[in-house]
Amino acid sequence: MRPILKWGATLAAVLFLFAGAADAQSYVSTVLGTNPLAYFRLEASPDTSLVGGYLATFQPGVTLAGTGAPICVTPNHSATFNGTTGQITTTLAGGINTAGSMAAWVNLATLPSTAGQFFYIAGESQLNNDFDLQFTTDNFVRFYVSDDSINVGYQPNAATLVGQWHFVVATFNAATNTENLYWDGQFVATANNTVFPGKTLQFNMGASTVFTGRNFAGSLDEVAVWNTALTAAQVSAIYNSASCSVQATPAPPTWTLAILGLILLGATGLLMSRKTA
Helix, strand or coil: CCHHHHHHHHHHHHHHHHHHHHHHCHHHHHHHCCCCCEEECCCCCCEECCCCCCEEEECCCEEEECCCCCCCCCCCCEEEEECCCCCEEEEEECCECCEEEEEEEEEECCCHHHHCCCEEEEECCCCCCCCEEEECCCCCEEEECCCCCCCEEECCCHHHCECCCEEEEEEEECCCCEEEEEECCEEEEEEECCCCCCECCEEEECCCCCCCCCCCEEEEEEEEEECCCCCHHHHHHHHHCCCHHHHCCCCCCHHHHHHHHHHHHHHHHHHHHHHHC
């Protein structure tokens, strides 16, 4: 290969790989673009939120797993809970008033109906002023933002819950008394209940500090919390940015192709000028 063509091919390959690396981080940048209050990637213990500097500490019963949610980001681990003792405590407390949202990737080790217990995902538990996202023993995922009996719920296909990753988002707006649930990027349930503002207690994952015996069994990853109610478009954008189907062999963006074209055009022109000299 002539030196100019070899140099051009090498540069093009570097640009292609750089474009792929940028694409592979799109999930993280999309989440951060929605201005979360905290975003725990759960890559280590203690883990530090990418915003706010909050710490998340794995308590006994929680281990760091080698495989995380399917989001095409490196590194990518998750937290695995044994279903009996584990939880992740954080230094985030309060920060959520008249609106809020939670998001997490979940992968169950067994069904709540089989275990005979609730599986707590995350939240700031408080008697009669909940901010809790959890699975209940009927295999519904439910979001509580007022007293302990009022919630919005959705029942996913139980056959897909165990051993598979799913993305769940819950939002509330006290101004409209609205609670919404999203499953794998899709809006699936809403309720118009009395919503209490002012969540003040500690944010934890995998077990409630108030309601005992609700230990999560399985893995959690990419847990984020907002002091705003995410829109359906924002939820969809976050979920779609996680797709690995394209990012496994990333397609170069337009600017990469343009630069490659200029390199090859210049190389061809130089070779032609040498031939006619």
